[in-house]
Amino acid sequence: MKENMPRAERAVILSAGQGSRLLPLTEDLPKCLLDLEGRSMLEWQLRALAAVGVPEAVVITGFRSEKVEAAVEQIAPRGLRVRTLFNPFYKVADNLASCWMARGELRGNCLLINGDTLFEPAIARRLIEAPAVPITLTIDRKPRYDDDDMKVITEGERLRAVGKKLAEGVNGESIGFSRFQGDGAALFVAELERTMRTKEGTSLWYLSAMNRLAGSGDVRVVSIEGLDWGELDFAADLAPARAMAAAWQENEAAAKVA
Numbered sequence: 546m547k548e549n550m551p552r553a554e555r556a557v558i559l560s561a562g563q564g565s566r567l568l569p570l571t572e573d574l575p576k577c578l579l580d581l582e583g584r585s586m587l588e589w590q591l592r593a594l595a596a597v598g599v600p601e602a603v604v605i606t607g608f609r610s611e612k613v614e615a616a617v618e619q620i621a622p623r624g625l626r627v628r629t630l631f632n633p634f635y636k637v638a639d640n641l642a643s644c645w646m647a648r649g650e651l652r653g654n655c656l657l658i659n660g661d662t663l664f665e666p667a668i669a670r671r672l673i674e675a676p677a678v679p680i681t682l683t684i685d686r687k688p689r690y691d692d693d694d695m696k697v698i699t700e701g702e703r704l705r706a707v708g709k710k711l712a713e714g715v716n717g718e719s720i721g722f723s724r725f726q727g728d729g730a731a732l733f734v735a736e737l738e739r740t741m742r743t744k745e746g747t748s749l750w751y752l753s754a755m756n757r758l759a760g761s762g763d764v765r766v767v768s769i770e771g772l773d774w775g776e777l778d779f780a781a782d783l784a785p786a787r788a789m790a791a792a793w794q795e796n797e798a799a800a801k802v803a
Contacts, residue, residue: 553599553656553673553724558590559643559751560660561607561635566779575608576777577660578616582790586777587613588620589663589790594656595622596666597673602627603650605643605660607635638747641754645737651730657751659721663786664774665793672724675767679729682707682755684717684766685774693778695719695752697766704764707756717766719752720774732763 564576571579577587584592587604594602606613606629614629621627632638632646640659644651651657656672668683675681682697682704690696697717698706707719725733736754741747758764773793775786 552654554654555601555603555650556594556599556656556658557644557647557650558587558602558604558658558660559640559647560587560613561605561632561640561643562660563608563635564661564777567777570780570783571608573609575606575613578612579777579783581663581783581787582794584790585616585620586661586663586786587616589793590658590660591620591625591627592622593664593666593669595625597669599656599669600624600626603647604629605632605647606630607632607643634747639750641737641740641749641751642747644751644754645741648734648737651725651734653730654726655724655730657723657725659776661777662721662774663777663789664720664722664769665772668720668722668769668772668774671769671772672722672767675724676702676765677726678765679725679727679732679763680755680758680765681724681726682764682766683720683722683769685720686717686768686770690715690718695721695750699766702765702767703762704755704759704766706759707752717768720769721776723755729763732758732761 560577564571567576578585610631617627632643634642672683684697696711696715698714736757740754
């Protein structure tokens with residue numbers, strides 16, 4: 546990490562959902578605990594955060610919270626303090642409500658991560674080492690974007706819009722991993738408060754609040770093109786996620802031998 550750079554004091558991981566699109570695999574198991582080559586999505590996330598020196602993670606739980614809490618006791622990496630925070634509204638609200646529940650944890654220099662985003666440590670490192678601005682959103686780019694992608698419109702490094710229904714001008718997608726520095730977390734929490742008070746607030750993703758902030762100039766993007774990541778939304782996502790995890794394990798084994 547670059548010298549004198551403000552480190553991330555904590556990461557908030559949004560893992561309250563069941564993952565209904567993965568049924569029956571998630572009938573009794575949150576998708577953050579699905580097996581990916583001997584480790585759950587959550588364990589891979591925690592290991593990646595520990596690898597780049599993040600000292601604390603707060604996992605937002607909901608569906609079968611007791612299983613996540615029990616897992617955390619077993620998988621928390623050395624050097625990473627892991628806590629859980631229960632979201633009682635997980636059945637009736639989307640992840641903007643999880644962010645609202647965690648608003649007390651979103652302060653100072655911190656990270657916000659979707660619970661279904663698998664990422665290699667280099668992505669966390671690139672985000673932490675990005676230029677210091679209030680809010681930074683990680684993005685990837687590809688030739689085409691589908692209806693389920695969280696699409697973005699950028700102008701240089703500035704975020705102009707983010708959402709699934711964008712059409713004209715789309716030039717990237719959010720991978721569900723953000724950083725706040727300085728007054729960025731306070732700006733985001735204030736927007737969460739405003740958005741939660743709207744009629745549709747509980748049904749929105751937290752990136753709806755990020756979209757509202759996009760025009761302010763406080764939100765920048767950092768590209769993670771070329772680095773390994775994936776989302777776990779559908780059964781078809783399991784095979785590539787497990788293949789990625791298997792490759793990482795091979796690299797770990799090779800590094801130990803070397």
